[in-house]
Amino acid sequence: MKHKIRILSISIIILAVFSVSTARAGSYNRTNAVNYADTWAHDRNSAYKSYGSGCGCTDCTNYVSQALYNGGYPMRTGNWNADSYFEWWSRIYLFVKQNSKTWSATDWFNTYLAQFPSEFQYVTSYTSLSGGDFFLLDLTGDGIPDHARFVVGNGYTSTNQADYTNGCGSNEQIPSQVYTLIINQHCVDRKHVRWNYNLPSSTGRWYYHVTW
Amino acid sequence: MKIKFSKKIIMLVAILFIGVFTCFVLLKSPIKSLASAAIPNNEDAKLIQEAIEYSYVLESEAATTFDTSNLIKVFVDDQRGAELSQEQLAFMQKVTNQPNTRYFGYLTYKTAYYNWWANGAIQMEELQSKAINENRPITKEDIQKIIEASAGLIPPSRSEGDEDKHLIRFHSLTISGDVATVTYDDGPRTNESTLVKIEGSWYIAGNTILSLHP
Numbered sequence: 001m002k003h004k005i006r007i008l009s010i011s012i013i014i015l016a017v018f019s020v021s022t023a024r025a026g027s028y029n030r031t032n033a034v035n036y037a038d039t040w041a042h043d044r045n046s047a048y049k050s051y052g053s054g055c056g057c058t059d060c061t062n063y064v065s066q067a068l069y070n071g072g073y074p075m076r077t078g079n080w081n082a083d084s085y086f087e088w089w090s091r092i093y094l095f096v097k098q099n100s101k102t103w104s105a106t107d108w109f110n111t112y113l114a115q116f117p118s119e120f121q122y123v124t125s126y127t128s129l130s131g132g133d134f135f136l137l138d139l140t141g142d143g144i145p146d147h148a149r150f151v152v153g154n155g156y157t158s159t160n161q162a163d164y165t166n167g168c169g170s171n172e173q174i175p176s177q178v179y180t181l182i183i184n185q186h187c188v189d190r191k192h193v194r195w196n197y198n199l200p201s202s203t204g205r206w207y208y209h210v211t212w
Numbered sequence: 213m214k215i216k217f218s219k220k221i222i223m224l225v226a227i228l229f230i231g232v233f234t235c236f237v238l239l240k241s242p243i244k245s246l247a248s249a250a251i252p253n254n255e256d257a258k259l260i261q262e263a264i265e266y267s268y269v270l271e272s273e274a275a276t277t278f279d280t281s282n283l284i285k286v287f288v289d290d291q292r293g294a295e296l297s298q299e300q301l302a303f304m305q306k307v308t309n310q311p312n313t314r315y316f317g318y319l320t321y322k323t324a325y326y327n328w329w330a331n332g333a334i335q336m337e338e339l340q341s342k343a344i345n346e347n348r349p350i351t352k353e354d355i356q357k358i359i360e361a362s363a364g365l366i367p368p369s370r371s372e373g374d375e376d377k378h379l380i381r382f383h384s385l386t387i388s389g390d391v392a393t394v395t396y397d398d399g400p401r402t403n404e405s406t407l408v409k410i411e412g413s414w415y416i417a418g419n420t421i422l423s424l425h426p
Contacts, residue, residue: 056423056424110366111366114352114355114356114359114366115352116352117349117350117351117352117354117355118349121350122336122350122355122369123340123369124333124336124337124340124369124370125369125372126372137426138368139400139401139421139424139426140297140299140300140421140424141300141303141325142297142299142300142302142303143303143306143307143325143328143329143363143365143368144299144303144365145368146424147400147424147426166425167425168423168425185426187426188425188426196374196375198399198400198426199375199399199400199426200268200271200272200375200398200399200400201268201271201272201275201276201371201373201374201375202268202271202272202274202275202371203275203371203375203400204275204329204368205368205369205371206366206368206369207369
């Protein structure tokens with residue numbers, strides 16, 4: 001009887017551990033993450049909740065989370081509590097698409113990242129970023145990030161007009177093509193634009209290197 | 213006589229065509245050209261635009277070197293300026309430890325923002341160096357200490373000052389006595405700034421973000 005209880009206890013512990021982390025550390029595949037980001041740069045994947053497209057949408061962090069997950073960084077489902085800083089997940093539950101706030105809200109995401117410095121290394125320069133990493137930005141000057149960009153790697157910047165709009169129907173001037181660190185983002189949707197495109201130097205930024 | 217009459221008709225048609233073509237070009241021209249029509253062509257308007265452009269140079273300096281001493285050249289605390297947003301007010305209440313204060317001037321806000329950024333970023337830089345020297349990873353506790361010392365917020369990294377050269381596009385500018393209202397685009401934002409004229413110089417006393425399009 002004691003033996004059975006011990007086995008049951010061990011099983012419960014193993015199950016609990018796996019509910020938090022379902023993939024092995026070190027399994028983050030940057031190529032897969034970047035490929036996902038490229039595939040969905042100008043579109044929305046119906047497998048996830050969407051936070052809009054076009055003028056005034058707020059899908060940037062949702063997009064970065066999807067790329068991370070599709071690169072192999074695992075969800076932290078815990079108690080499926082959308083309001084927990086320690087969980088990070090997306091799911092379809094009873095036909096309804098849901099996600100944790102840490103998955104889609106930039107400030108919540110930043111707080112989640114701070115809980116796991118062994119998985120997301122805070123770096124002090126964009127030169128430490130490579131394809132599969134990301135960074136957050138404070139555009140409203142309140143000390144809290146409100147936008148996210150996904151790093152594709154070093155490459156040539158896009159010359160496609162679709163990557164240079166204001167998201168509300170106006171085109172922006174296409175910059176000269178250069179070889180540099182490039183990013184994708186949602187809201188405004190852009191693919192392969194310079195990492196600092198449209199950013200004044202005084203924009204607060206949080207650079208994260210994925211170390212999972 | 214007939215030839216002369218035809219020439220007149222051709223001339224009239226040509227003038228008409230040029231007129232229609234000019235109207236068409238003006239209507240189709242980009243925002244920048246249309247916007248310039250809403251910017252008065254006088255000395256004050258020029259000084260106002262220069263003050264806004266210079267503010268970006270000084271803010272870049274503040275975010276890169278953390279020297280905030282020059283912000284006073286373009287920003288001012290003046291109640292004629294727009295109030296801070298709710299989020300900016302909450303930030304100020306936290307970093308100044310004045311949870312009940314409802315008004316902060318714009319210069320005070322800008323200075324506090326970059327000082328807060330500086331303190332946190334420098335601590336993060338020092339932590340990184342320390343961790344490298346000690347050959348150990350940065351822990352959650354390390355970061356938590358810095359967050360606690362940064363008004364409960366995760367501090368951003370220092371700007372490296374080599375960001376995108378952005379173009380400020382002015383959309384409209386109205387001057388009413390010693391107060392001016394300017395709408396302009398700085399890349400990721402469309403802003404409406406309030407400037408006040410003090411002893412012949414224009415200072416930014418407040419700003420409202422009208423839209424975000426990073």
